[in-house]
Amino acid sequence: MLIDQELCIGCEQCVAYCPVGAIELKEDVCEIDLDECVECFNCLRCAGCPVDAIYQQPLTYPRTVRSLMSDVLTVAEESQISGRGTEEMKTNDVTGRFKLGEVGIGIEVGRPTTGTRLKDVETIAMAVARLGVVFEKINPTTSMMSDTGTGKFKDELLNEKVLSAIIEFSVALEKLPELFETLREVSGRIDSVFSLDLATRLADDGSVPTDRYVQESGLWIAKNGKTNVGLGRPLFEEVK
DSSP: OEEOTTTOOOOOTTGGGOTTOOEEEETTEEEEOTTTOOOOOHHHHHSOOTTOOEEOOOOOTTTHHHHHHHOTTOBOTTTOOBSTTOOTTTTHHHHOOSOTTEEEEEEEEOOTTTOEEHHHHHHHHHHHHTTTOOBOSSSHHHHTEEETTTTEEOGGGTTOEESOEEEEEEEEGGGHHHHHHHHHHHHTTOSSOEEEEEEOOOOTTSOOTTHHHHHHHTOOOOOOOOOOOSSSOOSSOOOO
């Protein structure tokens, strides 16, 4: 994203709309720090520049991954889904991606005001890969890897900054303590933030199988539920 320096009147109306603080007033005109810009289109679509000074420059690879992971309207080729290109495990009650005894994992790296470099996403991916996980194929974050066995990303992507990225995979329920310990260790080696999503099927008695492991680990958890309300039939048959 760029600002036409000849048109800009320095009103700073666009500054507040940048989620990563990449816009600054310099010498009476606003300027976008291209190294920090995540190409989310927020300033262009929402700021309402009174002189239409904001415009989108042509994006080429690898910079295109910034808009893919930051712009809510950019559609991922792998999933045909916009907004980071993944369903974030939310359709599990229909798709049955995670079976009984399994836990769907989503590691959401980066947030507005912070963002993340893909090298930090790689650091986390490589750490959890050592646990033997298999990364979700229909996820653009996985397609950025040069080696899905190790979680290694393509070198040309490492310095690209995005608003956030989601690492997805599943683990057996009993592997959660090892995963929690791995994430605790890797959190001290990155220059960003992340949250951990756990998706699991309820036990027959209605309890949440992951609760005990989370409590024993000392982690804080916010419970959220998404239930199929008849909008579509499950595409799988659970075998107990």
